[in-house]
Amino acid sequence: MNLENILKELKDDLNGVSDEHTLSDIKTKYLGKKGQITALYAKMKELNSDEKKSFGAELNSLKDEATKLIDSKKKEIENELLNEKLQNESIDISLQATEIKVGAPSILEKLIEDIEGLLISMGYDVVDGPEIELDKYNFEMLNLPKGHPARDAQDTFYVKGDELLLRSQTSPVQIRSMLAGKGEKPIRMICPGKTYRRDDDDATHSHQFMQIEGLLVDKNISLSDLKGTFDVIAKYLFGDDCETRFRPSYYPFTEPSVEMDISCHHCKGKGCNICKNTGWITVSGGGMVHPKVLENCGYDPKVWSGFAFGFGAERLAMIKYGIDDLRVFYTNDLRESRVFDRKEAN
Amino acid sequence: MIDLEWIKDYIDISDQDLKELAVKITKAGINIEKVITNHIDNLVIGEVVSCEMHPDSDHLHVCLVNIGEEVKQIVCGASNVREGLKVIVALPGAILPGNFEIKKSKIRGVDSNGMLCALYELGLEEKNDETYSKGIYEVYKEAPVGADAMEYLKLDNTLYELDVHKHRNNDCYYHIGFAYEIGAILNRPVTLPDDTTNPIADDIKNHFILNVETDKCPYYLAKMVTDVKIGDSPEFIKRRLMAYGMRSINNVVDISNYVMLEYGQPLHFFDKDTLGDKILVRDAKEGEEIVTLDGKKRVLTSSDIVITDGDKPVCLAGVMGGENTEVTDKTTSILIESAIFDGVSIRNTSSRLDLRSEASIRYGKGLSYEYTLKAIERACHLLEKYAGAKVLSGMVSYDNIDKTPKIVTFKSSEINSLLGITISDEDVKVELNRLGFPFEYHKGEFKATIPARRLDIDPYVNDIAEEVGRLYGYHNLVSTLPSVPIKRGEYAVDIMYRKIISKRLRSLGLNEVKTYTLVSPAMADRFKYEDKKQVILPKPMSVDKSVIRTSLIPSLLKVYEYNHDHKVMDVNIYEIAKTYDDSYNEESKVCMLMSGKYLFNQWHGINIKVDFYVIKGIVQNILDYLGFKNRYTFEKAEIADLHPGICAKVMLDRKMIGVIGKVHPMITKDDIYVAELSLEALMSKVKPIKFKEAPKYPEIVKDMAFIVKDNVTSDEIISVIKKAGGRLLTDVKLFDVYKGEHVSADEKSLAYSLKFSSPDRTLSEEEVMEVFNNIILKVEDKLDAQLRNK
Structure with a gap:
């Protein structure tokens, strides 16, 4: 009996088989109870022990080979079936996705949170104070006594008599922080928040707006430290190539006072509409905390010094995102704000 | 300027x-x-050599104008044009203010090769009826024909x-x-102008008595001149006033303005003869009246300051003189006033009367006494020189002003440490000299006196540092960072909560909005679900921003309306903001508004619309996230401006912390759901997170359904199930609500899926059935329920 022939026959049988049923028949034909290979085992008993040994080995190897061939054919058929099935399951991946909507932040809050993140890493605490504030904290202790001409510029909503008002700046939070520090603790804080002034709402004015003020009181603090701090903030917001400059200015609660400009990120200093052809945009004001203010809050100006700075959140956002109407922040048109549900550029 | x-x-x-x-x-x-x-090009001085009426006009003239090298024909409409007049000629090519280019043209058929100019046409005067009627500018006779007009008239400055x-x-x-x-x-010296005079023997004290009866006038000086001849001002005064935008009136009035522009000190000239022999400065009487120089009658209040002749007001101090003592063409003797008045009072008077003058503006800004005396002397000098005045000796004065000099003592090291620079004592000396601040220097210590004119400088080293710094140049500052200990900053607790909730709401698909704290009374009247009164601003800018809100819901509804009007139909928004009641108590609130679709893909058949249970899910998510699981409930209630059947109070630890519901159909026809929670309430303490192992032994799930009366709530059923289920019951979920066939009209069927398991063994069917049956009994018993057989 030629085992080789059986194997060859099997291979011929398998050739071209593409369905499981035929394959099963072939399997029965060779390996079934009455299969050709199974039948050969019955012949074993007719052989002597030497023949048995060598024939047995050959038969086993034939059986293994046959099983392998059939199994591999089986896999092949299964794969083909699966492929066919998957082909049928193919979808149009261009169809519209089910939108998983995450809400967008308010543009102002997003910007504020960015700055908070930076300043927290620089050791500043983020604090807040009441929006209905004492005249004393909003003006008087900030070196703006009643009748001070600078009060006119901050035409204020009074809430009760001339003692309670809707805060016209977030600076009273600085006063509260210093009072809490009792002239002993160094202070490093920012106080973003809502402020109110009697302005008619238009493209550049709003009766309600947001400030981001910062205060640092410690020992041996200088105006150069404010410059460095402002540099860090400006570069963080407007990129590493953002340049800064200080110009002399005036605020009742700082002395010396400065206005802080950034190089125009739009024209890179060449001059454009945004920077009114100066190459610079004023984004912040600040200075060294006025000694009277330190004294008012129990800090001895001979021992302590500090700087304060303030940004208008709307103005920063307008510059950063190219917004030209301040009312955008309070209209809350979802078609506009949705864009802000994303990370900043790197 | x-x-x-x-x-x-x-x-x-x-x-x-x-x-x-x-x-x-x-x-x-x-x-x-x-x-x-x-400077304006192609502007020359010309002489009108002939002037004839235009053949086709009743007011135009045809002029021949000599401009030196040639004679030009120019048509002119001014009433004062005449033969022999020297004029300013704008030749073709000249571009006048307003980008008005002069070109050759024909005016009613007659060639015109230029324009004869009035000052307002050159931007040197305001155009008004008065300047218009004056006509073209009459250049003085001596002016050389053909010369550059602006240069010759010294107006090209x-x-x-x-x-x-x-x-x-x-x-x-x-x-x-x-x-x-x-x-x-x-770093150059300043020379003050000549203020010398040759006084006559007669002393002003023979003619005037001065009394000051108000503390709003700490300093008052008066001098007197006689024999004044009213006439034209000298050219330099005319010219300078003109360049500044002030019209020349006559020599006397011009001098008072001129000195004011030199020294910043407003002066007032009274006609001595109409004034009499007395000056009394006092607070005005309530209702007192004065006719000011502009011819208007002004009614005064006691906060105004007046100059009187001892009886009636003759000048509204620091604002405007009175008509009754005005300097006129007939004036020969003048009383000159140079004084300091309280700036705040002047500002108030000026703004109340809506009367702003050069004087009131200057007083309003605050005025130093430094040049009060200098100015009056300078005025006398000029009057003597240019108005033929004789200056009387002496002066009447009231001097109660604090002249204590502002002195700062400091070391240069203090300036260095404030600015972060290194400059030496010698440098500081140079800077102080440049600034004109007199100082003493002794062993490293400076004692500088601040000139009175520098009202802005307080006696602090910071102020000196600012002066030094700005001259040193802020661009020369190096950038450093404060040398302070390294620490990480942190959010104040309430802000932290705001951020946490904000982030969570965004991740749940709600968009953050920012609205106004001040609302209209109509808005403020909505959603008053708390027993709170509102703050109404005593002086609002407008009614629509006159109330401080106690709820954010009306503001969010406004945002909804805006978006809806712009075809944004899915509005899922929130805001966290402070609110205040009429006792000024602050409460931060988290407000949510949802409407439209929440999750949506139409072609794919996904359409989850916002309804009560979606917004309830959002609120639950927030509460669970904050750690309040099993501590809150929703209690049905009647809430202002919410749908009476679809709203609830949100309770935390049995206290109300907010509301949730559908906006009342009377307010809007749209399906809008809102919730508002108190942020403060959400800040209460919670337990730390603890790990809980997933059940190791198999869970057994069993369903049950009950028919109950409509008024029985699912919460009530679950509560009974849980109590009866004991420790083996690990979860209860509602999976079906049914009304209709087999259930009577006032009843409903609620079906629940219950999970049982034990942490330490596999439960037997009998064990579970025992608990299961007990639960059924308890629910039937306590809630008058009936088990529904499938």
């Missing part, structure tokens, strides 16, 4: 490029907004338009003060 030609009287700047100087000055802190140069901060508003708005600022920048 500062005239640089004029400045040259006090400081040598002849070598300076005035545009570059403007940059230097701006860098040092006085912001020069505009450098104006008045350079002007600086300033935009300075309030604190330098006073000393930088007059020429001598500005000269000092230039002096500091260029």
Whole structure:
């Protein structure tokens, strides 16, 4: 009996088989109870022990080979079936996705949170104070006594008599922080928040707006430290190539006072509409905390010094995102704000 | 406005490029907004050699004008044009203010080769009825024909338009003060103008008594001149006033304005003969009246200051003189007033009467006494020289002003540490000299006196540092960071909560909005679900922003409306903001508004619309996230402006912390759901997170359904199930609500899926059934329920 022939026959049988049923028949034909290979085992008993040994080995190897061939054919058929099935399951991946909507932040809050993140890493605490504030904290202790001409510029909503008002700046939070520090603790804080002034709402004015003020009181603090701090903030917001400059200015609660400009990120200093052809945009004001203010809050100006700075959140956002109407922040048109549900550029 | 030609009287700047100087000055802190140069090309002096009526007009003239090299025919409509007049001629090519280019033209058929100009046409005067009716400018006879008009008339000077901060508003708005600022920048001396006089023997004290009865006038000086001849001003005064934008009136009035522009000190001239022999400065009487120079009757209040002749007001102090003592063509004797009045009072008077004058503006900004005396002497000098005046000896004065000098004692090290620079004592000395601050120096310690004109400087080393710093140049500062201990900053607790909730709401698909704290009374009247009264502003700007809100819901509804009007139909928004009641108690609130679709993909058949249970899910998610699981409930209630059947109070630890529901159909036809929670309430303490192992032994799930009366709530059923289920019951979920066939009209069927398991063994069917049956009994018993057989 030629085992080789059986194997060859099997291979011929398998050739071209593409369905499981035929394959099963072939399997029965060779390996079934009455299969050709199974039948050969019955012949074993007719052989002597030497023949048995060598024939047995050959038969086993034939059986293994046959099983392998059939199994591999089986896999092949299964794969083909699966492929066919998957082909049928193919979808149009261009169809519209089910939108998983995450809400967008308010543009102002997003910007504020960015700055908070930076300043927290620089050791500043983020604090807040009441929006209905004492005249004393909003003006008087900030070196703006009643009748001070600078009060006119901050035409204020009074809430009760001339003692309670809707805060016209977030600076009273600085006063509260210093009072809490009792002239002993160094202070490093920012106080973003809502402020109110009697302005008619238009493209550049709003009766309600947001400030981001910062205060640092410690020992041996200088105006150069404010410059460095402002540099860090400006570069963080407007990129590493953002340049800064200080110009002399005036605020009742700082002395010396400065206005802080950034190089125009739009024209890179060449001059454009945004920077009114100066190459610079004023984004912040600040200075060294006025000694009277330190004294008012129990800090001895001979021992302590500090700087304060303030940004208008709307103005920063307008510059950063190219917004030209301040009312955008309070209209809350979802078609506009949705864009802000994303990370900043790197 | 500062005239640089004029400045040259006090400081040598002849070598300076005035545009570059403007940059230097701006860098040092006085912001020069505009450098104006008045030169106009093709503007020459001409002489009208003949003047005839236009053949086709009743008011136009046809003139032949000699402009030196040639004679031009020009048509002119001015009433004062006449033969022999010297005029300013704009030739073709001249571009007048307003970008008006002169061209050859025909006017009613007659050739015209230019234009004869009025000052307002050259931008040197305001155009009004008066200047218009004056006609063209009449150049003085001596002017050479053909000369460049602007140059010859010395009108082609350079002007600086300033935009300075309030604190330098006073000393930088007059020429001598500005000269000092230039002096500091260029390190050059300032020379004050001549104020000498030759007084006659007669003393003013023979003619006048002065009394001051108000503390709002701490300083009052008066001098007297006689034999005044009213006439034209000298050309330099006319010219300078003109360049500044003031019209020349006559020599006397012009001198008072001129000195004010030199020294910043407003002066007032009274006609002595109508004034009488007495001056009394006092607070006005309530209802007292005065007719001011502009011919208007003003009714005064007791907060105004008046100058009186001892009886009736003759001048509204610091604002405007009275008509009754006005200097006229017939005036021969003048009483000159130079005084300091309380700035706040002047500001208030001026704004109440809506009467702003050159004087009131200057007093309002605050005025130093430094030049009060100088100015009056300078005025006498000019009157003597240009109005033939005789100056009387002596002066009547009231002097109660605090002249204590402001002195600062400091070391240069203090300046260095404030600015973060290193300058030596010698450098500081140089800077103080430049600034014109007298000082003493002893063993490293400076004692500097601040000139009275510098009202902006307080006696602090910081103020000196600022002066030194701005001259040193802020662009020279190096950037350093404060050398302070390294620490990480942190959010205050309430802000932290705001951020946490905000982030969570965004991740749940709600968009953050920002709305106004001030609302209209109509808005404020909505959603008053708390027993709170609102703050109404005593002086709002407008009614629609007059109330401080206690709820954010009306504001979010407004945002909804805006978006809806713009076809944004899915509005899922939130805001976290502070609210205040009428006792000024602050409460931060988290407000949510949802409407439209929540999750949506139409072609795919996904359409989850917002309804009560979606917004309830959002609120639950927030509460669970904050750690309040099993501590809150929703209690049905009647809530203002919410659908009476679809709203609830949100309770935490049995206390109300907010509301949730559908907006009442009376307010809107749209399906809008809102919830508002108190942020403070959400800040209560919660337990730490603890790990809980997933069940190791198999869970057994069993369903049950009950028919109950409509008024029985699912919460009630679950509560009974849980109590009866005990420890083996690990979860209960509602999976079906049914009304209809087999259930009577006032009843409903609720089906629940219950999970049982034990942490330490596999439960037997019998064990579970025992608990299961007990639960059924309890629910049937307590809630009058009936088990529903499938």
